[in-house]
Amino acid sequence: MPRSKSPSLKSLSDLKDVQKTLAEQREREAAEAAARTAAEKKRAAEQDLFARAIGATQPLRRPAKVSLTPELPAPIPVQHQLDEQRVLRESLSDEFDVSTLLDADDAMSFRRPGIHTDVTRKLRAGEWSIQREIDLHGLRSDEAREALGQFIRDAGKQGVRCVRVVHGKGLGSPGRQPVLKAKVQRWLIQKSETLAFVQAKPAEGGAGALVVLLTPPPRR
Structure with a gap:
């Protein structure tokens, strides 16, 4: 009695499907990698174009900081006091008749x-x-x-x-x-x-x- 060939054909068909799936996956990954590479090249080209357009640059200077000192106490009016004493001495004479x-x-x-x-x-x-x-x-x-x-x-x-x-x-x-x-x-x-x-x-x-x-x- 001759042997059946169906199982072998089925296994071969499955193998071809797997190979086809793997080939499609490799193509998809290659396409995605090519797209990423193209995007990076485009971004680098745009940055280079911007740099050439604006020319050389320098970092911004930091604004000068003002040190705020605490408010000083009001000065003692020493001179005013001395002036009053001087006027007082001059206004009262010992020689007044x-x-x-x-x-x-x-x-x-x-x-x-x-x-x-x-x-x-x-x-x-x-x-x-x-x-x-x-x-x-x-x-x-x-x-x-x-x-x-x-x-x-x-x-x-x-x-x-x-x-x-x-x-x-x-x-x-x-x-x-x-x-x-x-x-x-x-x-x-x-x-x-x-x-x-x-x-x-x-x-x-x-x-x-x-x-x-x-x-x-x-x-x-």
Whole structure:
């Protein structure tokens, strides 16, 4: 009985199909590789064309950085303070002649022109309440001048009307002469804030102090 040839033919047909599939796959892969190569060449050509078009290039410079320092504190107005002290020293003269301005009574008082004698009488009687006091006793002349000028100026700004200025009786001065007392009288008369002054009562310093009436503060 002769053998059947079908299985062999079937196997050969399958082999041809496999070969055909592999050939198609190789063709597809080759086509894809060729496409990638063509795309890369095209991209390289475009980059080269762009580079030739724009010419040589340089990297951009980095912008300059500004170092921000913290805000400095406000300067102390030292010069302004020195100027004020200088003006104060120059405005109060030790050579100012007050002999014609003082009332030659027992206690030696002062009142500006136009101020009635009742003002000095009331000051002497203590009808004005003393609101501030400064003691210049023991200070050098320049120290006392600046201290008094600042004291009167501050009192005027604060609306103070009546103050006491202690200058001492001068018993410790050379020749036991009340040098500071005479200077204080000169300085006070030169201050525009001073309306009048009298020698203090014995219980309040007597010949070693003055009770001073200041101008009223300006109305607002």
